Amino acid sequence: MKNATLHAFNRLAFGPRPKDLGLEGRELEAYIEGQLYPSEIGDRAVEEELSALDALNLSGLELIRKYPDRRDQRIGLEQLTRAKLTRALASERQLNEVMVDFWYNHFNVFAGKGACRVLVPSYERVAIRPYVFGKFRELVFATAKHPAMLFYLDNWLSVSGRVPARGRRRGLNENYARELMELHTLGVDGGYTQQDVVEVARAFTGWTIEGPRRPTFFFAPPLHDNESKLILGREITAGGMREGEQVIEMLCSHPSTARFISTKLVRRFVSDDPPPALVDRVARTFARSDGDIRDMLKTIFGSEEFVASEQRKVKTPFEFLISALRAADARVENPGILARFLGRLGQPLYAAIPPTGYPDTGADWMSPGTLMTRLNFVTQMAVGRLPGVTIPGREAESIIRTLGAPEFQRR
Amino acid sequence: MDRRTFVKGVGASAITLGFAPHSLFGQSSRRKVFVSVFQRGAVDGLNMVIPFKEFEYRRLRPTIAIPDPSSVGEERILDLDGFFGFHPVMAPLKPLFDDGRLGVVHAAGSPAPTRSHFEAQDYMESATPGVKRTTAGWMNRYVESTADAEAMPFRGMSIGRSLPRSLAGRAATFTIGSVAEARLNGPAELYRQLYAGESDDIVLRAAREMFSSLDFLEGKRPGRYAPEADYPPGRFPTSLRELAKLIKADIGLETAFVDIGGWDHHAGEGSTRGALANRLREFSGGLRAFYDDLGDRIEDVVIVTMSEFGRTAKENGNGGTDHGHGHAMLVLGGPVRGGQVYGRWPGLEREQLYEERDLAITTDFRTVLGEVVTRHLGARDLDAIFPDFDMGEPLGFL
Numbered sequence: 129m130k131n132a133t134l135h136a137f138n139r140l141a142f143g144p145r146p147k148d149l150g151l152e153g154r155e156l157e158a159y160i161e162g163q164l165y166p167s168e169i170g171d172r173a174v175e176e177e178l179s180a181l182d183a184l185n186l187s188g189l190e191l192i193r194k195y196p197d198r199r200d201q202r203i204g205l206e207q208l209t210r211a212k213l214t215r216a217l218a219s220e221r222q223l224n225e226v227m228v229d230f231w232y233n234h235f236n237v238f239a240g241k242g243a244c245r246v247l248v249p250s251y252e253r254v255a256i257r258p259y260v261f262g263k264f265r266e267l268v269f270a271t272a273k274h275p276a277m278l279f280y281l282d283n284w285l286s287v288s289g290r291v292p293a294r295g296r297r298r299g300l301n302e303n304y305a306r307e308l309m310e311l312h313t314l315g316v317d318g319g320y321t322q323q324d325v326v327e328v329a330r331a332f333t334g335w336t337i338e339g340p341r342r343p344t345f346f347f348a349p350p351l352h353d354n355e356s357k358l359i360l361g362r363e364i365t366a367g368g369m370r371e372g373e374q375v376i377e378m379l380c381s382h383p384s385t386a387r388f389i390s391t392k393l394v395r396r397f398v399s400d401d402p403p404p405a406l407v408d409r410v411a412r413t414f415a416r417s418d419g420d421i422r423d424m425l426k427t428i429f430g431s432e433e434f435v436a437s438e439q440r441k442v443k444t445p446f447e448f449l450i451s452a453l454r455a456a457d458a459r460v461e462n463p464g465i466l467a468r469f470l471g472r473l474g475q476p477l478y479a480a481i482p483p484t485g486y487p488d489t490g491a492d493w494m495s496p497g498t499l500m501t502r503l504n505f506v507t508q509m510a511v512g513r514l515p516g517v518t519i520p521g522r523e524a525e526s527i528i529r530t531l532g533a534p535e536f537q538r539r
Numbered sequence: 540m541d542r543r544t545f546v547k548g549v550g551a552s553a554i555t556l557g558f559a560p561h562s563l564f565g566q567s568s569r570r571k572v573f574v575s576v577f578q579r580g581a582v583d584g585l586n587m588v589i590p591f592k593e594f595e596y597r598r599l600r601p602t603i604a605i606p607d608p609s610s611v612g613e614e615r616i617l618d619l620d621g622f623f624g625f626h627p628v629m630a631p632l633k634p635l636f637d638d639g640r641l642g643v644v645h646a647a648g649s650p651a652p653t654r655s656h657f658e659a660q661d662y663m664e665s666a667t668p669g670v671k672r673t674t675a676g677w678m679n680r681y682v683e684s685t686a687d688a689e690a691m692p693f694r695g696m697s698i699g700r701s702l703p704r705s706l707a708g709r710a711a712t713f714t715i716g717s718v719a720e721a722r723l724n725g726p727a728e729l730y731r732q733l734y735a736g737e738s739d740d741i742v743l744r745a746a747r748e749m750f751s752s753l754d755f756l757e758g759k760r761p762g763r764y765a766p767e768a769d770y771p772p773g774r775f776p777t778s779l780r781e782l783a784k785l786i787k788a789d790i791g792l793e794t795a796f797v798d799i800g801g802w803d804h805h806a807g808e809g810s811t812r813g814a815l816a817n818r819l820r821e822f823s824g825g826l827r828a829f830y831d832d833l834g835d836r837i838e839d840v841v842i843v844t845m846s847e848f849g850r851t852a853k854e855n856g857n858g859g860t861d862h863g864h865g866h867a868m869l870v871l872g873g874p875v876r877g878g879q880v881y882g883r884w885p886g887l888e889r890e891q892l893y894e895e896r897d898l899a900i901t902t903d904f905r906t907v908l909g910e911v912v913t914r915h916l917g918a919r920d921l922d923a924i925f926p927d928f929d930m931g932e933p934l935g936f937l
Contacts, residue, residue, distance in 0.1 A: 241657045303671070311672075442741060471701030472714055481661050481704065484672055494741050496749035497713035500723050507725030528725060533733050537742045 143451025462516025
């Protein structure tokens with residue numbers, strides 16, 4: 129039986145709560161449309177809960193100043209983790225949270241790398257969250273300038289070959305330039321060469337931070353390689369910071385980027401093997417709308433491929449845990465146990481080490497060992513033995529029958 | 540059924556994985572085992588296996604050098620071969636060296652120049668130094684590339700709180716905090732009903748493998764288990780104790796991962812006593828107990844220790860050492876030709892040091908691991924495990 133409601137909540141949200149399953153027909157359509165405009169959705173309860181998390185709104189520098197002792201600085205990541213779980217569990221703006229999760233993972237920054245530990249709260253808040261339904265290029269601009277990305281992919285160390293080596297700044301560092309093209313925009317087969325990587329790296333010299341203890345973005349003309357570059361066959365004349373901006377514009381209007389981003393979105397929302405015809409249509413939307421993410425999502429949600437893809441995806445550990453808690457109307461007082469389960473399942477929050485982020489196909493997440501851990505989570509939850517988590521009275525066996533079933537491993 | 544009776548039922552019907560030290564019935568899956576021990580935080584290899592005949596050693600380390608083997612007093616270097624010696628708290632491992640069951644590979648490590656813990660660990664666990672986008676860990680690639688129809692999905696396991704990078708990837712592996720955790724809690728029969736079915740669906744396939752492995756383990760359910768050695772306190776020895784249980788149960792384990800942190804001694808590293816000595820005591824005591832506990836099973840086991848990089852040859856102004864380059868790896872186990880220090884010694888003169896400050900690397904860690912993977916585990920396709928790496932001549936410790 130087709131269950132459009134379950135399908136919509138499995139894909140646009142982190143699974144349905146019991147009360148969501150009543151939405152049908154026109155109401156469901158209105159819900160889907162509404163999810164694309166989160167600012168018009170009231171979310172008082174979550175906002176109130178988050179208002180107690182004062183470190184969430186601090187920049188990296190503010191966090192360092194407020195908590196000079198390194199050990200105390202953990203509060204930033206702790207609160208961010210708590211906020212992520214709260215929002216995923218309870219926010220009415222579910223698609224917004226799905227997209228924040230998606231784009232953070234696309235522009236991944238590992239919170240465990242040095243200064244990133246104090247920078248990730250502001251990274252998600254300033255560089256990701258405002259743009260998740262906007263133009264794709266806005267995300268690239270915002271992440272390129274954020275101290276978290278500059279530190280994570282070493283661009284803050286990258287200087288013109290003419291600048292004498294000093295401290296950790298020893299010439300050109302290609303790390304960001306390469307990932308900008310391979311992972312953020314064009315994709316691995318997107319048609320660039322090693323020489324393009326070098327030229328792009330030269331264009332971004334001078335996009336820096338003062339250092340891990342003063343992590344604020346600025347453009348440093350003395351570090352910049354101020355000569356013209358040849359990128360993807362086009363000359364970029366010397367122009368300081370403008371060069372990097374031109375590169376981003378160029379990459380974001382490239383057909384490879386439209387295709388790469390469309391493929392990734394379709395993989396997230398439709399199937400591990402993205403249907404090529406749908407990818408084509410989404411890529412055309414990208415090209416036509418100047419990379420408008422909301423328009424691309426509309427193309428996906430309105431497609432036959434989307435409707436026909438029920439239960440096609442295996443839930444990631446995060447999706448599994450959150451959807452189980454939502455389905456059981458769980459109240460989470462202390463998210464520590466969830467963080468531990470995510471670690472054991474291989475998906476600790478803000479801790480994907482490589483710039484690829486976490487993978488998004490079932491084969492990466494489903495194995496005998498992880499299935500055992502998933503089922504143990506369900507059992508523990510059903511019998512009320514998840515510390516810090518309470519669920520309203522429902523028979524343990526009926527919880528296991530639904531949340532422990534193979535269908536619940538999928539979305 | 541109310542929650543309370545259900546909870547009781549859960550206890551009674553849980554599929555438990557207890558382990559018999561030696562399988563009494565059922566199929567045996569006794570296999571060669573490799574154990575990876577990762578010293579997270581960058582160990583000071585020069586104070587772990589000390590080049591005491593090196594003239595520069597004492598000059599570079601005025602306060603943290605360990606007293607010479609010839610000095611008077613109990614706390615002095617344990618002479619291994621007249622040139623190198625163990626830190627005195629490593630006494631539990633000295634007899635293994637003398638018996639030829641433990642060898643050292645000095646000036647070993649990862650060639651990537653990075654001095655970032657996270658980057659260097661990532662490079663080492665993916666075993667692709669310099670390549671950041673490798674998604675699978677090298678031990679997972681081993682499991683994947685040597686797929687074996689008869690093997691249980693316990694070929695790769697780690698004991699710890701979270702899945703280590705070394706084991707991450709597509710091949711099935713298990714991460715458990717303890718053996719007691721390696722079980723499916725809850726109503727086993729209900730779960731079996733729910734996941735019945737022969738389809739090739741990825742979820743049902745995982746379930747079939749899960750049940751068959753748990754059944755297999757059930758067949759090895761013991762009476763009481765007691766380790767055959769006294770493990771010192773600490774998380775690392777406890778993990779090894781759990782690992783020994785798994786190895787003795789013959790569940791088909793081939794590669795195991797355990798880590799031990801706390802090596803990042805920028806200040807107050809100490810000499811014969813202090814921060815480093817405390818970590819080395821737990822490290823050595825744990826390894827020795829593990830060795831003894833395994834009894835004759837040690838003949839099938841090779842253990843390799845490694846760290847993301849070493850530390851500066853010269854001590855810093857705070858009685859510690861900073862992030863360096865080369866360090867020393869230990870190889871121990873039944874099949875090991877120990878009793879010697881392998882690798883070419885690069886020296887500690889200023890011009891011999893890497894970037895004039897750190898112990899240089901003369902043996903790539905993959906050369907050490909490659910020898911274990913080929914000669915001990917019998918893998919043939921090394922390129923699938925260590926891509927784009929020419930391991931060269933094996934050192935010959937196996």
